[in-house]
Amino acid sequence: MASTSRRALHLLSLLGSRRLWPMRELATRLGVSERTVRRDIETLRRLDYPVTTVHGPDGGYRLGAGHTLPPLRFDDEQALAVAVALQTAPSTVFGLADDAARALAALERVMPAPLRASMESLRLTRLRNYWEFPAPPIDAAALTAVGAAVRHRHVLVTEALRADGSRPEPGDDDFRPARRVEPHHLVVWAGRWYVVAYDLADRAWRVRRVDRLHPRPTTHPFTARELPGGDLARFVMSSHDRGDTVAAWPCTGSARLGLPAGVVARWAPGGSVVEHLDDEHCRLTLGAWSWAGIAGILATFDAELTEVRPRELVQAGRRLATRFS
Template identity: 80%
Template sequence: MASTSHRALRLLSLLEPRRRWPLRDLAARLEVSERTVRRDIDTLRELGYPITTVHGPDCGYRLDPGHTLPPLLFDRDQALAVAVALQTAPSTVFGLEDDTARALATLHQVMPDELRASMESLRLTRLRNYWEFPAPPIAPSALTAVGTAIRHRHVLVTETLRADGTRPAPTDDDFEPARRIEPHHLVVWAGRWYVVAYDLADDQWRVHRVDRMRPRPTTHRFAVREVPDNDLAHFVMSSHDRGDTPADWPCTGTARLNLPAHVVAHWAPGGSVVEDLDPEHCRLTLGAWSWAGVAGILATFDTDLTDLHPPELIEACRRLAHRWGTATKPTSPATDDPS
């Protein structure tokens, strides 16, 4: 009976993410006969899962959506994935600490002993990488508004916010008028949520920080467009004007690099800003815990640096150059002690 229950649980986990499974493929994945798969399908139906038989030359089964299901069942890997996701979600979405804690407690109560022990071993301590500075958590309402617009293909009207979440007044220098965009994809990178969207004002693709947006939904639908870069992650990382702002580090400096903006944007750490100067040059603003740290990151781009600011950064570069120069000098051979 335990083997049958375990197999039925695996069968259910296979049916959930896919629209339809051919019978022979299910039998192959479960390493049982097609007759056994049919019996397990009947078992799941008796438990209330709405599994439909798909007729035709390549018959199979699918789990219908939109029905009230019995309590969800997770296999071991699914339960651990949910536990990890619940513990990492509050770092990027504001106000979920209590909700995720309650969800973890509920999941913990219904897990078998073996899974509960595995979950306990995955209780995470959140550490911050010194070279990555995630954005402040975003409001669930903004994330929901953007996600819903993507799902329904509805145009969004967005207002650009400052880094502190305030909206500039029309008389302020950093004020930008509201824009109409077609949101196509959500991407998470370096602890930041970005939306890849087609801007209707200037007819081009752009990347927007969701935490820097105040989205207003509309009912105006748009057609799917082909994203200019088939690799969404590459498109986001190589977009220098994605709305990033300098992170709050103890030391922040700038330099002019002899590299294109899209190259530097791809490899710059989170919390840095890349400004496009011309096709072959850009300005990078970044921070670190020390001036030597800022200089060290700049050195990783392996290109000429000019127009450095502030003076503390220039002095740090001189100190590092001296240290590196000393390190490359050949050491004197040891001499025998005549005594």
């Protein structure tokens, strides 16, 4: 019986590792006959694991989706990967920290001693690195609404939010009417979540910070469109009007750069704002823990700098120039 149980768990692990397994491959991996594999599959089904049969020459078995989440089996490498992910993921989404901590504790309780020792060696201590340019955590409900609209290809109604998450009222200077968009992609870049969408009013592609939107789902379907250029990463990184706001830092400054906004937007750190001025110039506003830090980032663009503000940033640039000379 113990041998049968171990083999069934091994079979469950195999089924969970990829979408489709031919019977012959399963029998080879388990070292048993195909008849024994069929019995083990029936054992898993009696335990409410949704193992489905795919008929035809390219058929086999796969683990489908059930009505409830059944117990899962991870191999050692998968368990360690989940443990690391649970320690690193919650910082970008509101409300996940406690759930992630409970999931990590549950995983630890069932780990064998050698694997637990390996996980302890990967225990993470969160330290603040001043060059991370952190973003505030995003609301899980908003993220879920946008993600569902992307997955189901449903039009989304979005309202712009302030940097503090509040909603402007009609009559406020920063109030913007709601927009109807076709959300195509959900992207994480520089610790921030963005939705790449086609604006139906402007008939143009837009990139927007999800934490700057109040999304309202609809059931109106849309047909997928071809993204300009076909390169999603490049499109997001080179879009200067992503709805970014300057991250909170001890020092904040700006300068006019002799480069196009799209170029600067691609290489500017997260938490900075790029303003299009003309085809060859833009304004970059960013923060850092010191004025010299801002000056150093501006220098990395190796472009003409004018209209540098404030005075403290200008003075920091002069001090750096003197040191380098």
